Amino acid sequence: MLSYGAIHNKPHVFQSLTGLKVEEFEQLLPPFEQAWIAYVEEHHIQNRTRQRQYGAGRKSQLNAIEDKLLFILVYFRLYPTQAVQGFLFGIGQPQAHEWVHKLSGVLNVALGYENQLPEREPHRLEAVLQQYPSLEFIIDGTERRINRPKDKDDQKQYYSGKKKAHTVKNNVISVRRGKVVFLSDTYEGKKHDKAIGDEEDYEFPPGSKLWQDTGFQGFQPKGVTTIQPKKKPPKQELTEAQKQRNREISSQRVEIEHQLGGIKRCKIVVDKFRNRVAHYVDDVMETACGLHNFRLSYR
Incomplete structure (x- = not known):
């Protein structure tokens, strides 16, 4: 035992x-x-x-x-x-x-x-981010697989064409070289990363720099400089300079992947989520972020 x-x-x-x-x-x-x-x-x-x-x-x-x-x-x-x-x-x-x-x-x-949990309320996001004088942040979306819902309408809403599975989604915002400071609500897998950002209406401190991927194409909060890779135009190719720039951006953005990897040390947010208790799928993601932040603080 x-x-x-x-x-x-x-x-x-x-x-x-x-x-x-x-x-x-x-x-x-x-x-x-x-x-x-x-x-x-x-x-x-x-x-x-x-x-x-x-x-x-x-x-x-x-x-x-x-x-x-x-x-x-x-x-x-x-x-x-x-x-x-x-x-x-x-x-x-x-x-x-x-x-x-x-x-x-x-x-x-x-x-x-221990003050390790991420902020969950979008209207408080700007005040939270003001505490970090670098004003440099990274945003990304993450998906988690769930059991297929019993309701037919829910099956359509939670089906992610990208993952070819039923999933839930969250947006995560972290400070460069710091902790996860914001976790969005948990949404159905069909919802786009940018749509979550638009719906929650994130506000950043003026002068902030936000690193994002192409999943946030067109996401431009007021007063923020956004940096993201350039998408390949339809039926065209990127120039060598554009490809090099994309590689440079990706080498900086990889930090958020490390953050998500730290959160996903908890298998409860990696394996297919089996529990159907209301709100528990959201609660465990918040706690996993808190455990990741806790480890960062004490190492």
Whole structure:
């Protein structure tokens, strides 16, 4: 059975299972414990329908706060089925399901305490970006596969012709040589990256420089210098100078691909998403961004 006590002295195994080094895990543990105490206070202690005192009855296999954090980090990192997750931690699938959704929220709150979560509200984007004096940002879209929706209309909306699969999409904005600072809402796979940007109406500080790819062709926020590769005109070829310029831009933009790669250390945002609980597909992407930012901060 997996437990913190059994693997904390095996650093390579620990990092493979959680995505964090042992030292980073221990840095995250205090805010996670604070978030857990707040959760218990709100949902259990103040719950007037309880028939007995919180903590009475049979002790959970995840009694230690270290094991709770290990449980949810392993789930995000490896994304096993809940039956397998329960087996690893010595509990049944129904208990695993309950702990997954309970501790996902607690982990998200803990990352919020550490100021590692990206901004989600477009109307606050400009104020957030003002904090970075370089005023140089990168934007990109990312898709994740999901199970085919049951509703026929949803099947059409979530089908991505690019991926030939049912997907959801987010736009991500990062600071050059910095963190992921903004994550858009989660949209159906049919929606274009630029259409998401237009709908959310991003505003940047005047004088900003924005690196973007051809998926944002025509996206031009007010007061912003946009830099993007030149598309090949229909039935024509790019000149050698234009190709060289595109290579130069791509060599700078590759930074956002590294950021997305860091986010996708969590297999829960890489593998086909199986969970149908409302909003959970959006919540896990926010938390994965927070974990990536957390690693950047402590390395």
